[in-house]
Amino acid sequence: MKAIEAGVVQYAGQRAETANQAVSLPIWLLLVGNLLMGTSLWLIAAGGMAAKLILLGFWIAMLCAYARPVRIALGLLAGSLALAGLIGVIAxxxxxxxxxxxxxxxxLMLPVGLLGGLVIGWDSLRVMMPVLAVYLLLSSSFQMTHEGMRLNxxxxxxxxxALCSVARWRGNGLLAVGSALAVLLSQTxxxxLAMLVNLIGMIRFSRAMTWLVGMAALAVAGWFAMSHLPRLFLTHGSGRLAFWRDFWGMWQGGSVGQRWLGFGAGSVEEILSGYQSFASFGALHNDHFxxxxxxxxxxxxxxxTGxxxxxxxxxxxxxxxCILLSVMLTMVTDNTLNYGHYLICCGIAAGIAAREGPHHG
Known part of the structure; x- marks a missing residue:
């Protein structure tokens, strides 16, 4: 009887391993992917929609090419209907x-990235990470603001x-530390805070060494931040609260149709363009609102629902x-929906982590 049970367990494990087998992308596709992602990144500075069209178009094409037939689960159906409904409301x-x-x-950026990580797996990192690291190395610089020098x-x-948090390459730890330091130096x-939420998902709290090393590292990072990065501890809202109050009043004073179906896509920027401080503030800085x-x-x-x-x-x-929660957190005080490359990266990372299972965190 035990032998039969062991055989069933072994068979089930083999089936799961086969189903979870990662996609191996051909070298030509990796090169094309890096070329397109690099083009998309360099087009960010030019503005417009070209950068996002290349980014989104490539990953949708990858999903169409490598997606396998799947059982229509309740969650997938609910997510698809919610997204379709939201697109319908906007359209x-x-x-x-x-x-x-x-x-x-x-x-579409975050769900497409999430599906890309789930379907393709680790090879999606080989498309996104090298060119992103090179781009940041070449284009990043410190900028003087009224609150001191900040890394852009x-x-x-x-x-x-986020991508480093799921990668398993040699030297990946150094890249993760470098990107974490860059986030700190940005004083954003x-x-x-979003990086710390992501970090919580990476830590294995059951290990004693985690607590010993983690507490020491946290103390050093806290001392460094308090001494050299004072902006991180300021409590002002950069004018956000005043704008939020104004828009909340507009929404409450709108018609029944506007309260239920909204003021329409682009209405936030159109209204803000009439403010004298629009040039410095730019947007609402709260995607949920x-x-x-x-x-x-x-x-x-x-x-x-989505x-x-x-x-x-x-x-x-x-x-x-934790990766998805970190994205939700950034949307509380920033315009994260406009950051397509960031959303794709977090979606891919979350998809890979979910694909690989609980041992990722």
């Missing part, structure tokens, strides 16, 4: 067509850190959950 609502397309593209591109470094508080304002109560409910489905899908892997 049929107010706003210019270009703004609708931009918002829909931004919404904190969210790209944060995306690189929400990015640092932005979705409520532009897509209404129905859109906000679909937005929340997040619940994604978290439920990766619930078995603590690291994957």
């Amino acid at each position: 049929t609502g107010n706003g210019a067509t270009i703004e609708k397309l931009r918002l829909i593209g931004n919404l 591109q904190p969210f790209l470094f944060l995306g690189l850190f 508080r929400i990015a640092v 932005r979705m409520l304002f532009e897509t209404g109560i129905i859109g906000a409910m679909l937005w929340t 997040w619940i489905v994604m978290l439920w899908t990766v619930r078995h892997a603590r690291l994957a959950v």
Whole structure:
């Protein structure tokens, strides 16, 4: 009887291993992928939609090429319906067509990255990580602000850190430390907090050495931050609260249709452009509130449903959950939906962590 049980367990393990076998991408596709990702990154500075179209188009094409037939689970069905419903609300609502397309593209970034990590696995890192590391090395610089010197591109470094958290390459630890240090030097508080949430998913709390080394490292990092990075501990909101109060008043004073279906894609930037401080502030700096304002109560409910489905899908892997939660956190005080490369990186990392299972965190 025990022999039969052992055989069943062994067979089940073999089936799981076969189902979870990673995709091995041909070398030509890796080269093309790096070329396209590099082009997309360098086009960021030019503005417009070209950079995101290349980014999103490539990963959708990869999914179409390597996706296998899957059983339509309840979670997948619910997520697809929520995304389709939200796209429908945006497409049929107010706003210019270009703004609708931009918002829909931004919404697709994280789920497409998540599916890419789940379907392709570790080889997706070989497409994204090398060119991202080279780009950051060549284009990053310190910028003088009224709050001191800050390293630019904190969210790209944060995306690189997310990718490093699931990579298993030699020397990956040094790259992770370098990207973490860059996030600290950016003095972007929400990015640092998101990195700490990601880090929680990486730590194995059952090991005594984790506590000994971790407490010492945390103390050193805290001392360094307090001594040299004072902006991280400032409590001002950079004017966000005043804008949020204004927009909350507008939303409450809107018509019934506007409260339920929103003011339309691009309405936030259109309204903000009338403020004298628009040039320095730029956007609402709260994507969750932005979705409520532009897509209404129905859109906000679909937005929340999508997040619940994604978290439920990766619930078995603590690291994957933490990566997604870190993205949700950045959306509280920043315009994360506009950072397509960061969203793709975090989606890929969360997908790989979920694919590999609980031993990733």
